[in-house]
Amino acid sequence: xxxxxxxxxxxxxxxxxxxxxxxxxxxxxxxxxxxxxxxxxxxxxxxxxxxxxxxxxxxxxxxxxxxxxxxxxxxxxxxxxxxxxxxxxxxxxxxxxxxxxxxxxxxxxxxxxxxxxxxxxxxxxxxxxxxxxxxxxxxxxxxxxxxxxxxxxxxxxxxxxxxxxxxxxxxxxxxxxxxxxxxxxxxxxxxxxxxxxxxxxxxxxxxxxxxxxxxxxxxxxxxxxxxxxxxxxxxxxxxxxxxxxxxxxxxxxxxxxxxxx
Amino acid sequence: xxxxxxxxxxxxxxxxxxxxxxxxxxxxxxxxxxxxxxxxxxxxxxxxxxxxxxxxxxxxxxxxxxxxxxxxxxxxxxxxxxxxxxxxxxxxxxxxxxxxxxxxxxxxxxxxxxxxxxxxxxxxxxxxxxxxxxxxxxxxxxxxxxxxxxxxxxxxxxxxxxxxxxxxxxxxxxxxxxxxxxxxxxxxxxxxxxxxxxxxxxxxxxxxxxxxxxxxxxxxxxxxxxxxxxxxxxxxxxxxxxxxxxxxxxxxxxxxxxxxxxxxxxxxxxxxxxxx
Numbered sequence: 001x002x003x004x005x006x007x008x009x010x011x012x013x014x015x016x017x018x019x020x021x022x023x024x025x026x027x028x029x030x031x032x033x034x035x036x037x038x039x040x041x042x043x044x045x046x047x048x049x050x051x052x053x054x055x056x057x058x059x060x061x062x063x064x065x066x067x068x069x070x071x072x073x074x075x076x077x078x079x080x081x082x083x084x085x086x087x088x089x090x091x092x093x094x095x096x097x098x099x100x101x102x103x104x105x106x107x108x109x110x111x112x113x114x115x116x117x118x119x120x121x122x123x124x125x126x127x128x129x130x131x132x133x134x135x136x137x138x139x140x141x142x143x144x145x146x147x148x149x150x151x152x153x154x155x156x157x158x159x160x161x162x163x164x165x166x167x168x169x170x171x172x173x174x175x176x177x178x179x180x181x182x183x184x185x186x187x188x189x190x191x192x193x194x195x196x197x198x199x200x201x202x203x204x205x206x207x208x209x210x211x212x213x214x215x216x217x218x219x220x221x222x223x224x225x226x227x228x229x230x231x232x233x234x235x236x237x238x239x240x241x242x243x244x245x246x247x248x249x250x251x252x253x254x255x256x257x258x259x260x261x
Numbered sequence: 262x263x264x265x266x267x268x269x270x271x272x273x274x275x276x277x278x279x280x281x282x283x284x285x286x287x288x289x290x291x292x293x294x295x296x297x298x299x300x301x302x303x304x305x306x307x308x309x310x311x312x313x314x315x316x317x318x319x320x321x322x323x324x325x326x327x328x329x330x331x332x333x334x335x336x337x338x339x340x341x342x343x344x345x346x347x348x349x350x351x352x353x354x355x356x357x358x359x360x361x362x363x364x365x366x367x368x369x370x371x372x373x374x375x376x377x378x379x380x381x382x383x384x385x386x387x388x389x390x391x392x393x394x395x396x397x398x399x400x401x402x403x404x405x406x407x408x409x410x411x412x413x414x415x416x417x418x419x420x421x422x423x424x425x426x427x428x429x430x431x432x433x434x435x436x437x438x439x440x441x442x443x444x445x446x447x448x449x450x451x452x453x454x455x456x457x458x459x460x461x462x463x464x465x466x467x468x469x470x471x472x473x474x475x476x477x478x479x480x481x482x483x484x485x486x487x488x489x490x491x492x493x494x495x496x497x498x499x500x501x502x503x504x505x506x507x508x509x510x511x512x513x514x515x516x517x518x519x520x521x522x523x524x525x526x527x528x529x530x531x532x533x534x535x536x537x
Contacts, residue, residue: 024355027348031408031490038413041404048403075300082297118520120478122485122493123513126500127325131317135307194286197293209392213486217305220394227398239395246390259285 055237062234066222066241072136073218074245077204080140084147085155085197088113092155098167099159099185109152117149121207125214134216142211143204150203154196158189191260198253205246321506329510333503334495339515345408346484346491347519350476352412357419358469364420365427366453371439372431381424388421393479397487411489415479419472426468430461467530474523481516492516 028035093099095109124142132138162185170180212220219238226234331339367373368381397414404410434457442452458465484493492512499508 020355023351027351027355030348031345031352031412033349033352033408033412037404038409041400041409042413044403045400049399053399072305075296076304078293079297079300079304082293083301114521114524115517118478118517118524119513120481120485120493120496120516120520122482122496123500123509123516126485126496127321127506127509128318130321130500130504130506131314132309133307135309136305137307137309137311137314140304190286191282194289198289206390206392210394210482210486213394220392223395223398239391239399242392242395243387243390246392247386250386250390256285256289260282260289 052232053236053239054233055240056233059231059233059237062237066219066234066238069219069222070241070245073208073212073220074205076136076140076218077143077208078201080143081147081151081197081200081204084144085151085193085200088148088151088155089193091152092159093181093185095152096156096159096162098162098164099181109156113149113152113156115149116145117153119145119149121146121211122214125211129215136217138215139208139211139217142215143208146207147200147204151196151200155193158192158196159185161192162189195253195257195261198256202246202249202253205242205249209242324506325510325513327510328507329514331499331505331508331511333499333505333508334511339492339495339512342490342492342495343515343519346477346480346493349408349412349415349480349483349489349491350473353415353419353476353480354469354473356412356416357423357472358465360416360420361423361427362458362465364424365431366457368424368428369431369457370428371434371436372449372453372457378428381428385421385424388417389425391418393418394483394486397483397489401487406488408490411480411483411487414487415476415483418479419476422475423468423472426472427461427465430464430468431457433464434460463533467533470530471527474520474527477523478520 027033091109091112094101094105095107097106100106121142124145125138128138128141132141166184166188167180170184175183208218209220209223212218212222213224215221216224219242223235223238226232226238334342364381364385367377368385370378373381393415396417397411400414401407401410404413438456438460439452442456447455480489480491481493481496483489484491484495485497486493488494492515496509496512496516499505499512
């Protein structure tokens with residue numbers, strides 16, 4: 001009956017909304033989130049930003065310093081993503097359904113991927129900091145571990161999509177294992193993998209700020225220094241430079257993606 | 262996403278032809294390789310004695326992963342802190358989901374005029390380009406360090422992500438459905454609530470859940486970097502203030518357990534998305 005459908009739909013929507021409302025209220029109590037203060041602070045932050053958070057003439061004298069750190073951050077993000085991609089590729093080839101030698105390797109690669117992805121970036125940064133101290137290497141390694149987890153999973157999914165049938169067909173022609181991989185599997189999945197790698201680089205530039213914050217390196221650290229010394233003009237300049245970099249990086253990867261996919 | 266093999270492998274004689282896509286791939290890979298080599302060589306190694314640092318790190322990892330325990334925090338304590346972090350991520354997800362639901366409508370090409378969609382898309386791209394930690398710190402100036410600033414700052418980033426995803430979901434809706442409803446005289450809101458949202462509801466929920474997973478790890482990070490409440494803050498304290506690696510281990514295991522559970526659910530959600 002049509003009336004029933006509408007009544008049912010209304011009931012379901014009501015239950016769903018009630019569930020979400022209960023969840024939200026519970027979370028607010030648990031986290032001591034103050035919605036009124038939150039709303040006010042958005043407005044306050046907006047007006048505060050208009051009156052304080054913009055680069056002035058004096059802050060422009062710091063631009064060389066910022067650009068040097070920015071260069072370090074970009075290089076670090078690219079290097080960590082590429083290094084992680086190389087290792088992730090090996091793990092993915094080992095574990096993918098289409099190229100694995102034994103099911104055991106799938107669990108192995110999946111486990112490693114899941115482990116590195118889910119141990120929080122903060123934990124990596126903190127632990128590495130103890131022995132590698134405040135050097136760029138700490139940031140590099142922290143980003144490397146996080147990227148390794150993500151890329152292993154992404155690459156494995158990409159290789160899985162090539163499908164077992166292609167590999168089986170080639171096996172039937174008597175092609176050797178490395179021929180199958182280098183002539184069929186890799187060429188057909190390379191564009192997608194490259195696309196993931198570019199995505200990882202974008203993400204890492206953003207995450208490098210966080211890691212830099214925790215480990216005292218790169219542009220994140222620079223922001224921290226100026227932010228904590230209330231020099232908001234320079235801090236805002238850093239934000240602007242970061243935004244431009246991320247957007248530029250995104251447009252470059254989108255250009256590449258359009259060409260290859 | 263990948264183009265079929267028929268577009269790429271066109272044999273002319275015995276030579277493999279060089280397509281434009283192949284040139285771009287090779288060029289990109291070589292540039293990335295050169296940059297990587299360059300940055301690994303010129304990386305600021307400081308005064309780090311690398312072999313010793315590696316040994317130390319391995320030792321630390323052993324402490325963390327093989328001997329996790331804590332004197333300061335009991336298991337219920339950690340459980341409670343994890344719950345707080347989950348609470349933060351729920352708030353972030355709900356707020357950003359509701360806002361993105363409407364902002365996505367303005368960003369969908371089939372529902373809004375072109376000028377509006379471009380404005381929304383540019384706005385959203387800007388929001389996403391600012392690293393989440395910076396959003397949190399900017400709001401911390403007016404709201405003070407803590408959960409309020411973390412929730413609002415991270416919601417911003419999450420809005421950017423979900424608006425883009427939602428707008429793409431709405432755009433998948435068949436043009437004919439909207440035209441048919443328009444011809445019956447249905448208004449914009451009727452079209453939205455009776456056709457657009459019901460037909461994309463599953464996708465919207467899946468995207469929201471995938472974002473919840475990300476919000477959880479972000480909430481952990483903000484606890485450490487911006488003093489927001491929850492397990493991230495404990496992680497920060499135990500590693501930088503108490504230097505208690507055993508405790509770091511215990512906390513890491515708890516976070517890992519929850520994150521892996523979320524990942525498994527997310528994987529099921531994703532495969533459902535792909536089926537459709």
